Amino acid sequence: MPEESILTDDFLRELMNVGEVDILIGIATCNDAKTAGDVILAVRAGLLKCFPRQRAVIINADCGSQDGTPDLVRAASISDMRQGPNVHALRTLHCVSTQVPGDPHGGAALHTFLAAADLLRASTCAVFAPDSTAIEPEWVERLVRPVLRDNFDLVTPLYRRHKFDALLVRNLLYPMTRALYGRRLREPYALDFAFSGKLGSYFLGRDLWTEDSVQTGAETLLTTSALGGDFRVAQSFLGERTRGEGSPPDLVSAIRRTAGALFWSLDGNYPAWSNAKESQPVTTIGAEHEISVEPMRVDRTRLYELFVRGVSELIEPVLKPILSPATLAELQRITALPEESLRYSGELWVQTIYEFAASYHKSVISRDHIIQALAPLYRGRAFTFLVENSDATADDIENYVEALCLTFEHMKPSLLQMWAGEK
Amino acid sequence: MWQMIMNELSQATLGVIHNMAEFVPRFVVMLIIILIGWVIAAALRGALRSILRLTKFDKLSEDAGATQLLKKAALPPTSELLSRFVFWIAWFGFVLVGISVLQIVGLEEHVARFFGFLPRLFAAMFVFFFGLLAASFFSRAALLAAVNADLPSPRLISTIIRTLIIIFSVSIGFEELGLGENTVLVAFGIVFGALMLGLALAFGLGGRDLARQYLERRLVHDKKEDKQDELSPL
Amino acid sequence: MQAPQDALWYKDAIIYQVHVKSFYDSNADGIGDFRGLAQRLDYLQDLGVNAVWLMPFFPSPLRDDGYDIADYYSVHPNYGTIDDFKVFLDAAHERGIRVIIEMVLNHTSDQHAWFQESRKTRDNPRRDWYVWSETDTRYKGTRIIFLDTELSNWAWDPVSKEYYWHRFFSHQPDLNYDNPAVREEMWTVMKFWLDMGVDAFRLDAVPYLVEREGTNCENLPETHAIIKELRKKLDANYPGRMLLAEANQWPADLRPYFGDGDEFNAAFHFPLMPRMFMALKLEDRKPVTEILQQTPEIPPNCQWCLFLRNHDELTLEMVTDMERDYMYDEYAKDKGMRLNLGIRRRLAPLLDNDRRRIELMTGMLMSLPGTPIVYYGDEIGMGDNVNLGDRNGVRTPMQWDGGWNGGFSAADPESLYSPLMLNPVYGYQAINVQSQKRFDHSLLFWMKRMIKVRKSQAVFGRGSIEFLYPANHRILAYVRQLDRDAVLVVNNLSSSAQAVELDLRRYKGNILIEMFGRNIFPRIGELPYLLTLGPYQFFWFRLRRI
16 A cells, blocks of 8 residues: 555555546445445435436445445445346446544544545535434435535535434534534534535645544534535435444544534634624525434433532643633532532533633643543533423423523633633 | 072972963963853853743643642742753853863863763753653543543542653653662662553553443443443434 | 358348438439449448348338338339349349348338228228228237327228228238238248349338237237248248348347247347447446346347447337436437437437547447448438438438539439438538548548458357456446457447456467557456556457467
8 A cells, every 4th residue: 555545556446447426425334234234225225216327436434344344335336247136227336345444433434535536526425324224215315415416515414313312412512513603503513414526625635634633523624614614504304313233432532523623623714713603594404403302211310420520530630721710610619519409501511611612722731631521521511401301392402402502602702712812 | 509599499480480371371261261151051041941932841841740840849930940950051061161271180081071971961851851741641641531431539540640650750860860770670660560550541541442341341340231321422 | 143152141241221212313303213322332342331221112102211112012113113123233242242121021001002902891802911900999008109190009991991900100001910811922022022132131010910919919929930931931942041120129029039040030139229329428338238138149040230320210119217318318308309219310410420439339339249230321420300300310311422412413402302411510511421532530431441340350240249347337348259269349438538457367368469450469467457548449459379
């Protein structure tokens, strides 16, 4: 493999055989044989049904699976040598698998997709998660069509979610992205999304691929690049967001991928987000939000304990350099409260987040340590969310999140002052 | 005979005058060197002060925890201390150079030894300073990892890490200075043990999922059930 | 005079399809004729073709361009006399050119004496020569072929007050092949022409000869029995003659028409043709390889006939709805170009007059397994006129030079059977034989060279085909093999340059010799053979082991 190239010789050879395409679909996998097969078949069905005339390719970036995931991918290709029964295709569809280093959520997979899209001059790209077990062929159309036909540069998904799902998105990512970049994109960190070749080439050309943040939060950075640049953004309703069996993602790595990347992006996009005024809605295709409210068993006590313990252990060596004395004092005050009284208010949460962002910008301590320090605080906020919305309806949740968003927006000047060192 | 005594006296006097005539210029040169040295050392101090300010060295020092240590000892900030140190070392060096001009027997050897010692001194200071930095970084990393993994006694783990790394760097520094080599041997034994623990934590940081699962299985058996209730943040 | 004897001559033939009326007018009446055709045989000989397929020249009211025959034993006065035909036939044979004529078995013109008699009374001896019915409900479910003009396969005859069956235009009543007299008469017709020296018949519309209730009235066993009978008689009495089937069917449905080598000698491979055009637009070999994968083996004495264009519309019957929509959108954006589930355009306009694509498609035509048929005028890149009705837009006069009437006729331009092409791109002053003869980089010269190279190797007409499936789907590559001769054909279907690695390990040790320039290419080794091709470029390589 040539030095400093993310494309192996074998992969490059396969790309040569694919040639120019209109649509490139990327799927990153790591031992996902249980779910990836269905995802790929759904994607393929979507391409055949909705875009039968377009030249398409499915690229799989695999971590080195031992369960036959790459073979599943290759078996989905359609050619004059291979076409399953009941599969009628006008064109050849290549399904190519290549190995990338690191974990599937790492930047290497997206980097590979971007590089391939650039080489193949794909006008439209889409990425799908390998564990989207509820995926339907129509998801392909809902994400790809706005880019291919309506010239959007980024299309993020909208899901039907449980009211207690994706609390990090509801409490931090969405409201902060909305407040700072001025656009109400509900899922700034997406695992199923589409983007234009123009945005892809722009992002690929940015000199940031050796940064840690890209390695862990490339998807978030792609979103912030689109929001911070002259790109058209939309969101499209897909359906249920489910994932395969297995434990939910580790919180710290989730925060790294999302908040970490978001904080990092603020440095480079300062002119864009500092000038953004009141947030505007984003073109939405389909339902904007669907929330399910079935009962769910959640261990709130554990969240409370982790929050309290976390704050007490970290307050002196870690939180003190990051937070202002007032915020620190308030945190200490609420951690002293019993479980039934503890409330991590929206205002305090926003203040915390903004101070974290400002400290990240100034690198008061190691940036990765700042991100890690968010984890216990997030737990406190999640605890409060669960308590305050235990009996909430879908509309209640929506109003709650909207109120938090407005708080983020109103307190944005405070972040700007901290950023400039005035506070 | 009187003539002979007078001759000898005048010759001796001439000799002394001759020696003095040889010594005085050297003495003047020595003074000039010391004066120039003072100027250069001052310039070096000023330059280093500016460089350290520009490179935000004080912040690095604060990260390392060195600033806190100096404050406790009522010493000026790190960059100032370092600048002054460099000034005195540089000027002392010029003084020695000046003295060597006097060509006093036996002194030249000590001058050479001083200059030979300087690199080792700087090396030791370098090791110590970066040891402090590493200790601060890794102890904080360990603290955060332990807190987020909900391990018992995260502060203790953090402190142990910090202490071991400081001991390690100090012992390396002393070895560099050629002091207490036996102590180094003993310290190394301690360090080796600490290193193993450090590696175990590094494993936990680098492969934290695996480490976490392993630790959960070994230490926190019942937490596995609770994990199933944990909500997905994304 | 008879043509040289070789029972399987049709496997090596390069067939030139021509309409007598369109080729050359010798008597200045505005219509091409046999004398004119005979005068232009040197041109055909020079081109390199060795067989000519004539469109119907029988007496006819010409409501379907001659496929509505009113007399099987004569020549339409527009084209000359029987003697003129004989002169032409002999002249063709002298030049080593065989002659294939149409034989429309399925139906006649309603002006034919047989039908005129048949319709007179219900008890007429010829009554049963056609298919009559009191109602129009028989043979329900049979598809209508000329969808744009016919609403039913039954037509009401006001004379005999009954319905008669017609699979094509309503003025073309179907003959009744259940009547032995009909079968006998048609054999007599064929003998008439065979005795004169005709080398082969293209039997038009053969799937529809017989009707049966409860079927789709196509490809019935009784039809095959009739063909077998004809073939048997032909082989017994006229060895070395050929029957060519016109049956627009899927390859699997066509296969029975070869029988066990005892029905048709040859048949058109209809489904391949639109897929060649589709593959070119898609820049993907898949449509071509798939249809050929589905094409069954045929008896060793049988042959496929391949073509790019002909006198009819580019038929899209044998494709899926999705494929048809694609073809319409890509090749016939103007709805006026669409007719009867097809596209009525010539080769050059279909390919945007792109010389490279014309060459590529012709190269594929000449190298895929089968006997190639060149439609008159396509060798110089003639255009079409979609404003003329029906399929007449692709049947305009041959363009010989840039002078009076394009050199086709000395008559007044207004009296020509069809207007000439006049526009600056395809008009006769831009596209004609004489100007192309002046330059050896003309399409005509290229076509001559192509035919010459094709004829130099029997492998193209008689060999097997093995597809290579390189990972680059824009490359259509295959090896033709006959005994120890092998030819590698590599086609770039893409509008951009391509690289391809071919797995030729089976042929390791062979040297590739490019057949047009005869230059040597590297020997085949263990590693994949790398080739790079420019847009629409193709290679023919002989494999030689020295």
